[in-house]
Amino acid sequence: MAMDSESSTDAPRESNPSVDDAGPERAPDTDEVTFGWEGIRAGFLTGIPIAIGVGGYGIAFGVLANQAGLSVAEAALMSATVLAGASQIIAVELWADPIPIAAIVATTFAVNLRYSLMGAALQPWFRHLSPTQIYGSLVMMADENWALTMREFQSGGGRGAFLLGSGIVLWLFWVGSTILGVLAGESVGDPDQYGFDFILAAVFVALAAELWEGRSTLVPWLVALGTSVVAANVLPGRWYILIGGLAAAAVEVMRHDG
Amino acid sequence: MVEVLSLDPLVVGVILAMTVVTVIAKVGGIWLVRRFDVSERVEAGLDILPGAIVIAVLGPELAAGGPAEWAAAGIVLAVMWRTENILLALCAGVLAVVAFRAVV
Structure with a gap:
């Protein structure tokens, strides 16, 4: 399968380009999109440096989750299932006793609504894939691997599993760094000493700088x-x-x- | 020390609810785009949401602080802008707030 995706560029083009290019002016080549191990592997390897950077946010999230009173298991569960950094950091900021459930869930949805747009932007390529491949990949989507995948697709690489592969490496680093962060927060003790109460505001200033x-x-x-x-x-x-x-x-x- | 592996049923429930709405957000767009046209206006509004919510968290938080916190926030912004390194920016911010609090 991996060989097919590599050699597909050599295959004779059956479709008439003039028909396909009738749409948008700078329509990228979306004719040949494959889904296989080669794409997963390429996404995984390309995603490693980005995932290391994301690890920084994971540690920060872990420290904040610890301050909010979440256990290692709870914080890791959130990172493993939600897999959306900004919304998780905002959620633990909202965390209180009793837990304001409605505010947390509604805010999480609002923060993550942008993923709808990002996912929809992949449609020109994803329309070649099966629903299982599409929705399975999208669950692993975060800002970073979406950007990597758009670059991959725009440059004509038709490896449809790229989002999944880069999502997997991101997931590994995100969950791992979350656990490290909670344990680090645990060992520090009183957070207000050493200015640790300022971490939250600092994280948000940094997020704002990135979202500007x-x-x-x-x-x-x-x-x-x-x-x-x-x-x-x-x-x-x-x-x-x-x-x-x-x-x-x-x-x-x-x-x-x- | 809190039990590291403890899983509070309520906490797990909230996390699962967060997961459900996040998955809906992630897959909902491509599901909709096959059926309806989303106007550019709505797109622009959705696009602005994450940053705006970050600001909405930050504003009241900083407003409740004082000159030491404001100056430290400026340090975080400056380091982030120059290096784009989140951990470096956070460390600089925390060190700065300790230093500024000692002075102010």
């Missing part, structure tokens, strides 16, 4: 900032987070092409 997309981001972020600060003073609990995010999204929808 230039000046177009400024207005919605100011809306989120203003709305959340006001809502935090007016409303109970942590609903100000969701309200701030949704207000910014609403403004962005109204502003678009306006």
Whole structure:
């Protein structure tokens, strides 16, 4: 199977390119998409350096999960099943006793809604795959391996299992670093000593730096900032987070092409 | 020390609920795109959500802090911008907040 995917570029093209290119101008070659070990392997190997970087966030998440009172097993379970960094960090920030279940689940959904767009962007290539291959791969999707996979596809590499392969290596590092982080947090003891109470704010500043997309981001972020600060003073609990995010999204929808 | 392997049923339940909504978010887009057209407006709104929510967490958090926290946040931002290394930025931020708190 792996050999087939390699030699597929040599195979005679049966489809008429002029028919396929009738759509978007710069339509990439989406004719030949395979799904096999070669793609998994390529994704896995390409993903290693990125996964090491993601490990930094995993350690930070583990420390925060420990501060929130989660055990190693609970934090590892969350990393293994949710596999979405920013939403997990926000969830443990919301964590309290009793657990604000509705706020956590709703906020997780809101933070992860972007994956819908990212997954949909893979459709030109994924339409060649079976539903099992598509949905199995998408479950392993995170920001980092999605970006790697888009690059792979855009450059004409039709290895459909690339997302899955890079997702697997990401998953291994994410879960492993989460466990390390919880154990590290456990051994430190009192978190407020040594300024460890500041880690959370620091993680969010770092996340913001990564999510900044230039000046177009400024207005919605100011809306989120203003709305959340006001809502935090007016409303109970942590609903100000969701309200701030949704207000910014609403403004962005109204502003678009306006 | 907390038992490292303890699994609280309620906590597991919340984690599973988070998993369900995350999986829906991950696979829902491609499922929808085969059936409906998502307008660019809605796309732009969804795209802005993660960053906006991060800011919504951060704003009140920093507003509750003081000059030491604000200055340390600036250090994190500067290190992150220059190095794009999350661990380095976090360490610098934590060291900075300890130093600034001692001064302020």
